Amino acid sequence: MINRIAQLERREKILLLVGAVFIVVVVLIYGVYDPYRNALSRAQRSIATKYQQIDQVRALQAEYLALQGQMNRAESKLVKRSGVSALAMVEDIASRIGSRENLSYIRPQPAQTQGEIHIENLDVKLERLSLQQVLQLLWGVESAQTQMQIKNLRLKQRFDNPAQTDLTMTVSVFRKNR
Incomplete structure (x- = not known):
């Protein structure tokens, strides 16, 4: 294989090198960078969703405590x-x-x-x-x-x-x- 590459003319070697670089770049973009970027985007959306869920839990906690206070006041009035x-x-x-x-x-x-x-x-x-x-x-x-x-x-x-x-x-x- 090395012999065949050595026998190629300079123009063909440059074309082969450009093709190999192009393939390596495409593999890096679609095989490494794009999956990394998609995973990062999913993680950011997941974090945003978790923050919203935390806010909802805090609101529910405040509502629960208010209802529990009302229930305690109502029970204290029951004689x-x-x-x-x-x-x-x-x-x-x-x-x-x-x-x-x-x-x-x-x-x-x-x-x-x-x-x-x-x-x-x-x-x-x-x-x-x-x-x-x-x-x-x-x-x-x-x-x-x-x-x-x-x-x-x-x-x-x-x-x-x-x-x-x-x-x-x-x-x-x-x-x-x-």
């Missing part, structure tokens, strides 16, 4: 059933805002039990309340020491005095079973 009745609690809230005389009725509904939680529902109607009294009543239910929730709320403006409203709501009181 044993032996405490004051739900009817007395709602009546007390109405008395604190000065609308005890406006209380038309409090009707207890059948109690429910879901696992360790006992739920007492009350239908409550108050008449001739100002907007300030309505807000105080809602705040009183929301900030009660026992876990309470307003299920239904209806406000109806009075015809005889448009500044007053009649309020009908269903309040649920949650307690732990004994």
